[in-house]
Amino acid sequence: MAKQVTIKEIAQMAGVSPGTVDRILHNRGNVSASSTEAVERVLAATGYKYNIHTSAISLKKTYRIIIAIPTAVKGEYWGIVQLGIERAIEEYSDINIQCEYAFYNQFDIYSCRSSFRSILDRNPNAVIIGATFASETAILCEKLDNAGIPYAFVDSVVEGTKPVVTYSSDQNACGRIVGRLLELFSPGYDAEFAVFGSRRTGNERATNSMSRISGLLEYFNERKSGRTIKESKISVLDPEESEKDILRFLNDNPKVKCIAILNSRGYIIADILASHSIEDINIVSFDLTTNNSRCLEEGSIAAVICQRPELQGFHAVKSLIHALLYNVRDKDIHHFMPADIIIRENLMFYQEIFIN
Amino acid sequence: MAKQVTIKEIAQMAGVSPGTVDRILHNRGNVSASSTEAVERVLAATGYKYNIHTSAISLKKTYRIIIAIPTAVKGEYWGIVQLGIERAIEEYSDINIQCEYAFYNQFDIYSCRSSFRSILDRNPNAVIIGATFASETAILCEKLDNAGIPYAFVDSVVEGTKPVVTYSSDQNACGRIVGRLLELFSPGYDAEFAVFGSRRTGNERATNSMSRISGLLEYFNERKSGRTIKESKISVLDPEESEKDILRFLNDNPKVKCIAILNSRGYIIADILASHSIEDINIVSFDLTTNNSRCLEEGSIAAVICQRPELQGFHAVKSLIHALLYNVRDKDIHHFMPADIIIRENLMFYQEIFIN
DNA sequence: CTGTTAGCGCATTCAC
DNA sequence: GTGAATGCGCTAACAG
Numbered sequence: 183m184a185k186q187v188t189i190k191e192i193a194q195m196a197g198v199s200p201g202t203v204d205r206i207l208h209n210r211g212n213v214s215a216s217s218t219e220a221v222e223r224v225l226a227a228t229g230y231k232y233n234i235h236t237s238a239i240s241l242k243k244t245y246r247i248i249i250a251i252p253t254a255v256k257g258e259y260w261g262i263v264q265l266g267i268e269r270a271i272e273e274y275s276d277i278n279i280q281c282e283y284a285f286y287n288q289f290d291i292y293s294c295r296s297s298f299r300s301i302l303d304r305n306p307n308a309v310i311i312g313a314t315f316a317s318e319t320a321i322l323c324e325k326l327d328n329a330g331i332p333y334a335f336v337d338s339v340v341e342g343t344k345p346v347v348t349y350s351s352d353q354n355a356c357g358r359i360v361g362r363l364l365e366l367f368s369p370g371y372d373a374e375f376a377v378f379g380s381r382r383t384g385n386e387r388a389t390n391s392m393s394r395i396s397g398l399l400e401y402f403n404e405r406k407s408g409r410t411i412k413e414s415k416i417s418v419l420d421p422e423e424s425e426k427d428i429l430r431f432l433n434d435n436p437k438v439k440c441i442a443i444l445n446s447r448g449y450i451i452a453d454i455l456a457s458h459s460i461e462d463i464n465i466v467s468f469d470l471t472t473n474n475s476r477c478l479e480e481g482s483i484a485a486v487i488c489q490r491p492e493l494q495g496f497h498a499v500k501s502l503i504h505a506l507l508y509n510v511r512d513k514d515i516h517h518f519m520p521a522d523i524i525i526r527e528n529l530m531f532y533q534e535i536f537i538n
Numbered sequence: 539m540a541k542q543v544t545i546k547e548i549a550q551m552a553g554v555s556p557g558t559v560d561r562i563l564h565n566r567g568n569v570s571a572s573s574t575e576a577v578e579r580v581l582a583a584t585g586y587k588y589n590i591h592t593s594a595i596s597l598k599k600t601y602r603i604i605i606a607i608p609t610a611v612k613g614e615y616w617g618i619v620q621l622g623i624e625r626a627i628e629e630y631s632d633i634n635i636q637c638e639y640a641f642y643n644q645f646d647i648y649s650c651r652s653s654f655r656s657i658l659d660r661n662p663n664a665v666i667i668g669a670t671f672a673s674e675t676a677i678l679c680e681k682l683d684n685a686g687i688p689y690a691f692v693d694s695v696v697e698g699t700k701p702v703v704t705y706s707s708d709q710n711a712c713g714r715i716v717g718r719l720l721e722l723f724s725p726g727y728d729a730e731f732a733v734f735g736s737r738r739t740g741n742e743r744a745t746n747s748m749s750r751i752s753g754l755l756e757y758f759n760e761r762k763s764g765r766t767i768k769e770s771k772i773s774v775l776d777p778e779e780s781e782k783d784i785l786r787f788l789n790d791n792p793k794v795k796c797i798a799i800l801n802s803r804g805y806i807i808a809d810i811l812a813s814h815s816i817e818d819i820n821i822v823s824f825d826l827t828t829n830n831s832r833c834l835e836e837g838s839i840a841a842v843i844c845q846r847p848e849l850q851g852f853h854a855v856k857s858l859i860h861a862l863l864y865n866v867r868d869k870d871i872h873h874f875m876p877a878d879i880i881i882r883e884n885l886m887f888y889q890e891i892f893i894n
Numbered sequence: 895c896t897g898t899t900a901g902c903g904c905a906t907t908c909a910c
Numbered sequence: 911g912t913g914a915a916t917g918c919g920c921t922a923a924c925a926g
Contacts, residue, residue: 186631188903199913204905212911233632235591236903239918275542276589276919352887359883366820366840366881367722401883464722484722520887523879525722527715527757531708531876544919555897560921568895592919595902599921632903 196220244278251312252288257472266495308502309333334498347501349494357397373439394444449473452482600634607668608644613828622851664858665689690854703857705850713753729795750800805829808838
């Protein structure tokens with residue numbers, strides 16, 4: 183509420199011209215040590231803050247942001263991330279942001295490699311990375327670091343890199359949440375739990391699934407409740423096979439009354455159970471995709487954990503713009519998204535996106 | 539990404555001067571019908587959008603926003619609303635926003651009345667209202683309507699008023715969420731449920747509690763599960779009395795394994811149960827207050843439903859600023875906040891506020 | 895009723 | 911190394 187100090191005022195106080203203050207603020211060099219010192223003292227004393235508005239308008243440069251993420255399908259995880267990105271671009275339509283996608287196939291490391299390789303040639307001012315393959319990502323980041331191009335991670339973070347900011351979820355914690363939900367959903371009861379992974383291995387968001395599993399197991403070990411967790415897998419690619427797998431599993435394990443699916447494919451199992459009128463099993467899965475939303479509505483999925491993909495996209499853009507324009511870096515580089523628990527009864531509230 | 543049209547260009551196309559366009563955009567009057575029509579056609583055709591940055595800097599006016607809410611206590615509901623408000627003011631620190639609070643005692647209609655009566659004298663440009671007493675609020679709103687002063691509701695909405703925007707929760711839906719949680723927390727199980735209201739009646743967020751109750755009962759009626767819900771009350775003011783009430787209740791109803799408290803005072807019951815080492819009862823309550831957070835951490839509360847009070851405050855300010863400065867009113871006046879389900883395992887993620 | 899114009903605070907260019 | 915000058919798109923005051 184206190185009136186903001188302006189560059190002009192700073193200049194006056196420090197006994198220099200506005201131009202000099204600007205040069206210091208932007209590290210443009212060509213300033214004498216004495217001026218620098220004088221200005222910096224005043225800057226500190228007054229707590230100067232950019233006026234982002236004037237700053238934005240006098241900046242006529244166009245910024246090119248490249249978004250290197252797995253192919254975004256509408257209604258699925260990366261599609262929702264993209265929604266958030268687009269929303270941010272819209273919000274900042276007064277700034278010339280040019281935004282280009284560099285999609286890659288998240289199941290194909292070669293696709294990722296070739297996509298990532300072309301990124302520097304496209305001359306970006308900043309890059310948003312949705313990392314799947316750690317090694318490829320590390321290579322890209324090193325090149326970006328050398329070129330002095332800022333980048334942000336969404337969804338997950340690759341170790342040993344120097345992003346300006348990251349928006350991701352704590353997957354281990356998500357695993358613990360699932361653990362707690364399974365427990366809450368069957369108290370004082372001799373029910374068993376099951377966790378389903380997917381048969382596809384190696385790549386993909388497998389890292390995320392792994393962290394979730396370990397969080398889940400960790401939780402149960404700590405609780406020492408003596409509950410049993412059965413692990414199983416389903417084949418993603420063959421629907422008939424999946425169906426058989428599941429029915430066989432349930433037949434062999436009649437006490438299983440809660441099933442966790444640690445990726446976004448809970449709907450597959452939910453649909454199979456529904457088609458066989460099996461209604462006394464609670465399913466917990468991840469991500470508010472179109473299919474999972476439908477299953478929540480139909481009641482075939484009990485709960486979905488969702489990590490605000492649209493917020494991740496939105497904030498990644500926002501932070502990069504701040505970094506580019508105002509040269510401000512947040513103190514906190516790593517941001518963890520809330521893990522929302524969504525059931526049929528609060529689903530509708532998550533349709534309106536309160537990004538901003 | 540397409541270059542934005544400027545006022546100057548609009549003026550040229552419409553064959554008038556920039557000043558006239560500005561007058562029309564801001565409904566300042568003193569414009570002929572023919573000019574208005576010409577400009578509005580061009581406006582529509584080009585899809586003109588303000589450049590909020592340039593707009594903000596050339597604005598020299600100071601806006602006074604009065605915030606008429608129940609006394610905000612740090613860590614409690616209205617305190618968190620206030621946090622969001624302050625955050626918005628900070629975000630818009632480049633605009634001269636002067637923000638004054640007009641607190642009132644939410645349990646005392648006279649306090650509300652006298653507070654509301656003085657509001658117009660304080661000459662506000664806009665008002666944020668946290669409504670408790672419908673009749674008093676309606677009177678205030680009518681005065682504001684007559685004076686042409688825009689206002690926004692947070693937390694709840696009073697019928698028959700004309701707010702610019704409202705940010706509230708669907709309390710009925712929250713009641714249904716509680717119903718579902720109670721059910722999920724005790725499947726295939728002959729446990730009974732209990733709902734605790736508070737003995738204090740009449741005023742306060744009683745309306746909210748009522749809606750929640752009716753949502754909850756509605757849910758159970760629809761489900762026809764044959765589950766029993768016991769209703770009970772506790773006295774808020776006398777801790778010893780509360781304790782006796784509860785222990786007696788549990789003694790009389792040994793099958794009750796889930797208790798819903800439809801206001802923010804779940805921690806009171808949770809603490810009582812904890813102090814008697816009663817651990818097999820799941821408590822569901824409302825609002826992420828300091829005390830409820832603690833109980834979640836300690837495990838004495840199973841789940842809390844939270845309606846993003848900070849977001850409500852933030853957006854109320856944001857929307858009013860947009861209404862004041864850019865004369866834009868959202869198409870959607872009524873916004874319902876997500877009802878987040880918070881358990882011990884995802885609590886930590888709700889500490890960082892992703893307002894924006 | 896309408897056109898003109900002087901800033902708003904900052905980034906940037908160009909003389910000095 | 912440094913200061914002065916210009917313009918970003920918009921608002922608001924003023925002259926007609």
